Amino acid sequence: MAFESLSEKLQNALNKLKGKGKLNEKDVDAAMREVRLALLEADVNFKVVKDFINKVKERSIGHEVMESLTPGQQVIKIVNEELTKLMGERESKINFSSNPPTVILMCGLQGAGKTTTAGKLALNLKKQNKRPLLVACDIYRPAAIKQLEVVGERVDVPVFTMGDNIDPVNIAKAALEHGKKHSNDVIIIDTAGRLHIDEELMLEIENIYNAVSPDEVLLVLDSMTGQDAVNVAEAFNTKLGISGVVLTKLDGDSRGGAALSLRAVTDKPIKFVGMGEKLDQLESFHPDRMASRILGMGDVLSLIEKAQASFDEKKAIELEKKIRTQQFTFDDFLDQLEQMKSLGPIDQFIGMIPGINSKALKGLDFDEKDINKIQAIIQSMTKKERNDPELIDSSRRKRIASGSGTTVQDVNKLLKQFKETKKMMKKFTDMEKNMRKKGKFGFPFF
Amino acid sequence: MSKPSFFEKLMGGLSKTRNEISNKIDGIINSYKKIDEELFDELEEVLVTADVGVNTTMKLIDLIKLRIKNEKVKEPEEVKGLLKEEIRKIMTELSCENQIKIEPSPSIILVVGVNGVGKTTTIGKLANNYKNQGKKVLMVAGDTFRAAAIEQLEEWSKRAGVDLISHKEGADPAAVVYDGIQAAKARKTDILICDTAGRLHNKSNLMNELNKIFRVIDKEYEDATKEILLVLDATTGQNAINQAKVFKEVANITGIAITKLDGTAKGGVIIALQSELKVPVKLVGVGEGIDDLQPFIIDDFVEAIFK
Known part of the structure; x- marks a missing residue:
């Protein structure tokens, strides 16, 4: 499960502090060194780690901790708070347009999981009594359109396609008209995977953006992405002004460092996480709960919600x-x-x-x-x-x-x-x- | 004009890597008058941000420190040369060949990996390359799970002019592979390339499914030269090592293909893969073109980073 090995390492580093009645700077330094390595190994961005460690250190060495009866616990609390802050404090949801249809533009690198996520999102919205329309704008990858069609069929959501010989910008425009005519209130545009440094394709997605002026631009990012995650996010953010991130494949054993860095670097929230290959395995992202989970404090709220559902x-x-x-x-x-x-x-x-x-x-x-x-x-x-x-x-x-x-x-x-x-x-x-x-x-x- | 060589392509593809690592190191070295701890801290930062990984970075730094001490190196400029040498050294410790095994014929290449790393694309390119070398190639659509995966490979089969054995979506992948082997035998194919569904390495049931495919291959295609190729995405961070570890345990992989090296990811994880895991990197994808899949050459890689 995601974050497992990160949480194990953090727990180890912090457990050493737990039992101590008194903490001095050296103890904190030693623990923070381990925390730092754990975060780096988890692919958290180097700069983010630096800032994070400095903040925790600064707060830990302050009076409230040193003089408290359980200084170790206090440090863990601080780490928890800072982790939550790193990931954004609150859950953030899809912004629906007051003037439907709401247009959602999906973007990202190749193989991040855009098409699957588009399908999952459609299902998720359908469950909220929306009438989504999926739009196939990936005209490059072989069989990408077919994939979206199959996914659409599985979740029983219509898919708008015009084949792979038409400019995606025109497909997007036509889809918008089609959606309005057929009273679809959410339009999800699946686009081709593209490298953030591929100028030609980045220009194309900018043109799509300008043609449909989306209410949401979701960057789909593989949770296993390494140090490069922030570069990717920054590039897409500069070009398109993304409104949020969907982190995929979080059911792998990646340490999910990308989740920790993204918010800090782009200031854009993680809106959803992909937790499996089945189309209903898309979950809202709760930073506070995730922080507790990383620190091994459990995630009771999610459990209760799941059970209630x-x-x-x-x-x-x-x-x-x-x-x-x-x-x-x-x-x-x-x-x-x-x-x-x-x-x-x-x-x-x-x-x-x-x-x-x-x-x-x-x-x-x-x-x-x-x-x-x-x-x-x-x-x-x-x-x-x-x-x-x-x-x-x-x-x-x-x-x-x-x-x-x-x-x-x-x-x-x-x-x-x-x-x-x-x-x-x-x-x-x-x-x-x-x-x-x-x-x-x-x-x-x- | 002649086609660009592998080296030039890699240079192009790795230009970001090169600029990042090389320029940063130059920058650091130029700003120091003498070799001290701070210089090492900054070197460490460069390597970690290039996805080299904490373990391998520490190892490299220790090796350099040792050499500086032993060889009484004083000038910061010399550090770059040392780093280059040590990287090359830990990468070449591995005695395995960095070439895909296809001799003696017939051979089978099974391609595995997590979701979205570019398995199907790699197979399409690979089939095309071998076809152009005059080999008789056959592809097997073993990804019966993902929507339209079979169609994707069909498209590649048309582009490369290579035959494809496929079943319907949802079919037993081992059965498709079985049919592929029978067809390869009947048609006297040189190279049989099998696609598989993407699977996260921590899902034991999916990994077990791979075992069934192996059993079929071992039983039905005993004499074939076998290559089990793990495809990794260069954008993946340290998880790539985990992926390789687990696939190595379950699938006994014999080589690695790194895709998407044309992005800004630094591909530093290649160093760790070669040195920590002792699995040779055999192919690198440096672009989207059908001939952008290239054999991996350690010396060229190291040169490309430090040029």
């Missing part, structure tokens, strides 16, 4: 009751698995739980396939068996195994796990009763 409240209440009364069956278990899957990749949301150290996550490899296997086994049980697992004797086990394409051992394992889970949940609910806490979600696995 995917959990059915009514079902949760029902489930809670069932757990309390020990009537939890395989059918409920199946429901839970479905809900968990709808939360997205498991390793992604586990990283948001505070207290789960990034190191502990390493090597933990969650495989969605295991869940599919479990689902297959449960689905091969009869209604009766699901309600009363005690019924399942060896011949039934054989039948279930062959029905689900698994082995008897797999079935045994699941039955055993289920039994234990039930016991564990009983314990949890008892505990919760004692603590007078209301818990709405009981995960069988955690």
